[in-house]
Amino acid sequence: GESVGLHLPTLSVQEGDNSIINCAYSNSASDYFIWYKQESGKGPQFIIDIRSNMDKRQGQRVTVLLNKTVKHLSLQIAATQPGDSAVYFCAEIPNQAGTALIFGKGTTLSVSS
């Protein structure tokens, strides 16, 4: 499968491959992280979340990994399908009063059949 160590704005994979999308977050005080999927013309859709007391969480075909030491988050999609084509954003919420969900840079995933 495709794997990138640093954030890249685009990722192209073949159907059936595994995809890994990376994200670096900025605030060491953040304690809650979310991956969103945004299809063209639509709002962001929740995929999976993880709290800072965990380093891995699995959903259906998706896994999120959290490395607090280097402030890095990744989303793994197993057996990528054409319907997975979208822009993927990581988002963080700092554990501080007066803050809200802050989005990282997106990665456009293109899946070809």
Added chain:
Amino acid sequence: DTEVTQTPKHLVMGMTNKKSLKCEQHMGHRAMYWYKQKAKKPPELMFVYSYEKLSINESVPSRFSPECPNSSLLNLHLHALQPEDSALYLCASSQEGQPNTEAFFGQGTRLTVV
């Protein structure tokens, strides 16, 4: 019902117009948000309402005026906008308090200022 409904879906307005964007949710969420999203960019936070009170204003120009009439509704009043304000405006809601939970987003209003 896990929907956040935004109206209208599309809006074209002149620089001298006054218009409003509307957002509604019936999930009992007490935190509601406005985000602005330019093409190929992540959503940027504009305003946060917590228990119908404005809690965060991310230095948004006064030509954008939010309003939260009740716990289910959030409006964004627009006046004297500039062409560079053209963007997708997203509304979101979430449960208030700790621990934090995910925000649910509407489909957005595609705004074009001419």
